[in-house]
Amino acid sequence: MSARAAYRLAVLGVIAVCVIVSWTVIRHRLGNKPPPAPPGPRPAFQLPFPCGESWTLTTYSGHHDFDIDFFARSGNTGGRTVLASAAGTVTWAGWSATLGDGKPAPPGSSGTRGGLGYGVILDHGGGWFTEYGHLAAEPKVRTGDTVGLGQPLGVVGHTGSTTVDHLHYEQLNDRLDARRTRGNGDKVEAVFDGVPSGITADDTSKDQVRTSRNCPPAGP
Known part of the structure; x- marks a missing residue:
């Protein structure tokens, strides 16, 4: 060789x-x-509004498939109370929005390039989260707070990347994404009182109407 x-x-x-x-x-x-933990059972989510109120659930082309915009069926949408869809822990509450140049937008501004404006994210355990955006003012809860089903989080407004009063709402299962980003890959079709929302595609989903069963517990 x-x-x-x-x-x-x-x-x-x-x-x-x-x-x-x-x-x-x-x-x-x-x-x-260790293998990723399987998701826990989906909490018994309710509409994020007081008992008996009726709301239209809608979306639009360019929205994420499972994102919901809520509009009141009667009266003004702005100023309505937003409630926790289920018991949980506040993982974020505050202000998030940017201007066209990417710089932070001043608190309370609307029509920004992106962001929830005043918003809240709740951790319900088992990988389940809910997100509430465009509140009119600073949330009524703080990061780290424990909240119960139906606890007020804030009021509907139009801060952040919108100029129209409505509630932006999401249900997420962060076990779907190994990176745990709570991004688009974690979003799922919202279910309220055991009934799927019907908002599953931003360009084809039809408006839905739901009446809130987020009611105080019955007395003895």
Whole structure:
């Protein structure tokens, strides 16, 4: 065997060893990584409005498929009380919006390039979250608070990336996305009082009408 052939064989041997070692390390790490926990049972979500109120659920082309815009069926939409859809913990409450140049928008502004404006995100456990956006003013809850079903979170407004009074609402299951981003990949069709919302596609879903069963518990 020539010196050149022996050199090539040695190089190939080194490469083979490196590949085997790398694969062994990767397989070991993957094997030790705990599998993602399955989602917990979906909470018994209710409409985020007081008992007996009727609301239109709608969306529009360019919205995410499962995002819902709520408009009151009678009277003014702005100023209506927004309630927690289920018991949980406030994982975020505050202000989030940007201007056209990407800079932060001043609190209370509307028609910005992006953002919920004043909003709240609730963690309901088991990977389930709800999101409430475009509130009229600073939320009535703070990050870290524990809230019960039907607890007031704020009032409907048009802060952030809108100029029309409505509530932006989402239900999310962050176990769908291994990165736990609570992004578009985690959104699911909202269910209220056990009934699917019907808002599943931003360009084809028809408006729906629902009456809130987010009612105080019956007395003794």
